[in-house]
Amino acid sequence: MTTRLSARAAIASVTDPGSFTELPAPQRDSPPDGPLAWSGYDDSRARAARRTGEEESVVTGTARIGGAEATLISFEFGFLGGSLGERTGDRLEAAYTHARTHRLPLVSLIATGGSRMQEGMLALTQLQRVARQCVLTRAAGVPQIAVLRDPTTGGGWATLGTGADVILALPGAQVGFAGSRVRPADADPAAYSAEGQYAAGHVDAVVPPVDLAGTVADWLRLLTPPSPAQPAPPPAALGDVQDVQEAQDGDDPIPPTGWDAVQQARHPDRPHAQAYLDAYFTLRLPLSGDRAGGTDPGMLCGFGLREGRPVAYAAQCGTATRPAGYRTAARVIRLADRLGIPVLTLVDTPGAANDTAAEHAGAGAAIADTFTAVAAASVPVTTLVIGEGGSGGALALAAPGNTWVTPDSYFSVIAPELAAAILKRPPEDAPATADQLRIRPQDLVALGVARGVVGPKPPGASA
Incomplete structure (x- = not known):
């Protein structure tokens, strides 16, 4: 079992000290107990906020990683299982937009159980928003790196995770579309692990926590597009x-x-x-x-x-x-x-x-x-x-x-x-x-x- 870091601890584990600046959170007015009037939903959110110190299941901002500026998305699993709701979608869309506007690579530190049931289909449709932002960011030539923490399941894996250009995973992380409570009883747990997804060609590397910051920094160096004023030369022959x-x-x-x-x-x-x-x-x-x-x-x-x-x-x-x-x-x-x-x-x-x-x-x-x-x-x-x-x-x-x-x-x-x-x-x-x-x-x-x-x-x- 991997250690589940908070969203901000995950950010601190890969970024240069003191370099993180949080992006302002988009504001949305919601009716009591959310769009479905799910009884007790507001109380659940309030308890999650007191427990984690966060107002939503994601924290977004900018920071330096190995000296390179990047846009950061980090999931707070302690906030309703890192689930995606409408406000989560607002924050994710704003982070993607910031990355494109400022041409900053996007690094996602994912730990989520999927879409938020208390918001029903409106929560599920956030996956369409995220997919659209991923496509726009790809078309803009802005690199996307995903780090799969424990767990990365459901729509978070099927959008932010698999939609990234480079997918890194922490050892032992649970990774798969189906979460542990909805899989077939006879399912092989290894197939839903970081190592299993790597063996199947869905993850680029399984990276120990001690090496994660350096690996992400190296990938930012390798994927940073050349300046338009200094176009990259073609590769010279090897001799x-x-x-x-x-x-x-x-x-x-x-x-x-x-x-x-x-x-x-x-x-x-x-x-x-x-x-x-x-x-x-x-x-x-x-x-x-x-x-x-x-x-x-x-x-x-x-x-x-x-x-x-x-x-x-x-x-x-x-x-x-x-x-x-x-x-x-x-x-x-x-x-x-x-x-x-x-x-x-x-x-x-x-x-x-x-x-x-x-x-x-x-x-x-x-x-x-x-x-x-x-x-x-x-x-x-x-x-x-x-x-x-x-x-x-x-x-x-x-x-x-x-x-x-x-x-x-x-x-x-x-x-x-x-x-x-x-x-x-x-x-x-x-x-x-x-x-x-x-x-x-x-x-x-x-x-x-x-x-x-x-x-x-x-x-x-x-x-």
């Missing part, structure tokens, strides 16, 4: 761009044949995405999951700092990419596009996963979603092929006109072995077929598929 002859004469020789290219790309000691990302970024935080019930450990996604500027990344790790991986990549690319942050993609996959589970999970639609996200991006997208480029499963992440290749990579319409099989050739003809496919790095440059060959390899990589 120096070389022409083909220079690469041939250097430490990373261009493969002489197509089959050599395949063998180099499949070599177990060549550097993979983790090595490139570690070498490229000074700070890097992951985003996990497709928000649709899936994760793919073979697709690394998130944001990082390069020379003090934020860059989003989506990187394949050499495995067959699953539908959840494509959806996660598309999600990150769209978020970066909204925030005006350039994108780096690393291509390295033998192809898209093609097993029964992948088909049931919508492999084709997920790949199409990634193609669409890349095609629609208005920010610069830069691609580096660092290993295998297997068919459309790899091409989905490749930036048209801005793709580069390493000496130990190849890109092919289909794997040479499969091409030989389709052409009814014996397996031993795969090397010759690889040459016919023209899949070497220098071939890709000559064909106009790639802009150039990039080196050297990341520090510490095997020769």
